[in-house]
Each structure stands twice: as C-alpha cells, then as structure tokens.
Amino acid sequence: MSHAVSPLAPKSYADMPVIEGVRMATAEAGIKYKNRTDVLLMAFDEPATVAGVFTRSKCPSAPVDFCRANLPHGKAKALIVNSGNANAFTGKKGKAATALTAQSAASTLGAADNEIYLASTGVIGEPLNADKIAAVLPDLATRLTGDFWFEAAKAIMTTDTYPKVATRSANIGDVTVTINGIAKGAGMIAPDMATMLSFVVTDAALPADVLQALLSKGVGPSFNSVTVDSDTSTSDTLMLFATGAAGKRGQSAVAEAGDPALADFASALDNLLLDLAHQVVCDGEGARKMVEVEVSGAVSDESAKRVALSIANSPLVKTAVAGEDANWGRVVMAVGKSGEPADRDLLEISFGDVRVAVEGERDPAYSEDAASAVMKKDKIPVRVKLGLGAGKATVWTCDLTKEYVEINGDYRS
Structure with a gap:
C-alpha cells in the first residue's frame, strides 16, 4: 500500500557529496516489496571505526543483538540493511539469518564476521529468508559506488513517503571533513534511543570510543526527543562510521571526545542528527502537522x-x-x-x-x-x-x- 508523499516533506533534498572510503549499492531482493529496492550494502574500502546506539526494547531484533555483539571490536567493513522484514521475534531462525547474512557478506568482501553490521526493518514475527539477501550480495559488491546516498536512503524505506538524507561539513583543526546521514522511520517511533534506522558516515579520522561518546551525547536532544506514536521499535539502530580518509589529508589525531579540536565536528553531528530526526517526525504515518x-x-x-x-x-x-x-x-x-x-x-x-x-x-x-x-x-x-x-x-x-x-x-x- 503506497501513500502520498507527506505534505511536511522537504521541498528539496540535500545534495549529498561523495565521502572518501565508503561505497554503496542497492538491490531488489523481493523480501516483501515488489518492484522496489529493499537491500542496501554499504562497504568501506578500509575498515572504518564504528559506534552505535540501539533500542532499549526488551524484545530487540536479531540484527540488534548481532550489532551489539560486534561493536566492542570497533571496526566495520560493511553494513547490510534490508526493508520489509524486521527479523524480530524470530527466535533461532532469526539468529541463523543474521549469521548467514554476515558470513555471506564477509566471504564476498574478504572481511571477518565481526566487521559486518546488520539492520532490518519491517514486519515483526515473520522469519527472514536470508538466502534472498545472500543471493544478491555478490552482484551488489560489483556495483559499489560512492555517489549513491539518495538511492541508499530509498532502499531502507518501509511506510516512509520520502527518503531522508542530510549532510554537513566541519573543521577538525584546519582540515575540512564531511558527515552524511540517511534515516528511515514513519511509525512505531518513540524516543527511547534512535527509534528507527539511521546510518551516518564521516571521512574524519576518529577512534571508535570517541565516536561512541559523541553519538551517545548527540542522540538525546535529537532522536530521543521525537515521537510519532509513543511506541518504541524492536529494531532501533543508529550507527556512526568514520572512514579515516581525512587522516591522509593531514587531519591531526584526536584521542578523546572532549578535545577542543572536535567542537565544530560535534556541533555539526548534533545538527545533522536533529535534521534527520525532524524529517522522521514530518513523515509520521498520516501526518499533516x-x-x-x-x-x-x-x-x-x-x-x-x-x-x-x-x-x-x-x-x-x-x-x-x-x-x-x-x-x-x-x-x-x-x-x-x-x-x-x-x-x-x-x-x-x-x-x-x-x-x-x-x-x-x-x-x-x-x-x-x-x-x-x-x-x-x-x-x-x-x-x-x-x-x-x-x-x-x-x-x-x-x-x-x-x-x-x-x-x-x-x-x-
């Protein structure tokens, strides 16, 4: 069932720049929807540092469990997102589906399983056919491109009526870095963490613990301050990846989140998160105001x-x-x-x-x-x-x- 674009949708979309070190591709795997993309592969040329915050639901999805287990390693080679099925409340089958997807991605990209991150969104309680995702991964890996943010945002939509994208730039010392983000969310949105899916990538060179501190702080006044219907999803995932490419351009090393050199970056990140959170509210299911x-x-x-x-x-x-x-x-x-x-x-x-x-x-x-x-x-x-x-x-x-x-x-x- 498709719905007219929300009257609160942005009048124009951000022009999303390429971020060095990350490439994407999407596919139609036929998980639930027909004739639309429903799988996103985001791959990092070199392992990126990673941070995440997840739902506080006591019934989290299998991908949330999977990401939480991998996060302490602090490195990401790829992110795979599917729409149409949340892989939540799917028991042992759900865990097997995440394992199969991660193994397929790891072997396709030459990575370790703990460098793969997964997110799923859609119906709760339906087993996810991970074979459909595994089947499209080799082709996706051959089509990866940097200039693909808008298409990436489209592939993760469920009842959303428009893709959600945002970009900001900031200075760390005298080097300019870029931050891009995409999000999805329209229903089952209540502020108890990220309450939807959102993926943010920067070319800054920052360690995982610094990213985590910035993200955990930034979520409070943004995603944790929006609500569509008071219902906290099983699948809420907000992740921040840093490719480190700015390090090759001379960005100075940053060891802690409180470093004054990070002030501009932290402000830009907070602003981007709030922008995406507002786009989610403006696409609340049936919303007019x-x-x-x-x-x-x-x-x-x-x-x-x-x-x-x-x-x-x-x-x-x-x-x-x-x-x-x-x-x-x-x-x-x-x-x-x-x-x-x-x-x-x-x-x-x-x-x-x-x-x-x-x-x-x-x-x-x-x-x-x-x-x-x-x-x-x-x-x-x-x-x-x-x-x-x-x-x-x-x-x-x-x-x-x-x-x-x-x-x-x-x-x-």
Missing part, C-alpha cells in the same frame, strides 16, 4: 522532558491538532497526568504566540480566532511554563489522523 512542544519552568530538565513527552504522546492532544482545534484543556490534562511536579495555579500555556491559559485559568485576553489561526499552520508550537524551576526541554511530534489508523490497520495484510 508537526508539533513542537516546549516545556520550561520545570524542577529539572529531565522532569521537563517527561512532561513534554506526556503532551506529545497524548492521543487527545494529537487528534485536537489534527482537527485544528485549540483545545488547551487537553494540554492541561497531559501535564497533570505526567507524574511530574506541576502546580495548576502556576501553569501557563500558549499555542504559538497566543497565550491561552495563565495562573490556572483561561487567559482573560483569550481569542478563539487567534488560537485557531495558529492551529491551521503546518508547524505548531505548544509552549508550557510550569513556574517551578529552571528545567526545560523540547520534543517534536506530529498529529494523529485517520490515515494513521488506516496505515496501521492493514500494515501486515
């Missing part, structure tokens, strides 16, 4: 985030947004149920610049017309001031439409 929930005045930043997520994940708030209804009573409800410290009589709520409630009651100057005008926009800011402290947080979500129910009502059939 993006909502930015900003909570301030909480007892702590952590408390502010929990309140913000309570609002962003409320079906009643999200359906009100879908109906362009300035129903601030539902925001009051979501603050009150969050379990976090809040004082009814200090609460202040605004939709955009229109204050709708203050000091525990409707704003005396409240205008339904002004509030409704805000609700008609594509991007709607919801601002909540708790008046208790200095804690603040921002999260992003989308509205909940009839299309979301339709897409998820027949996802498997």
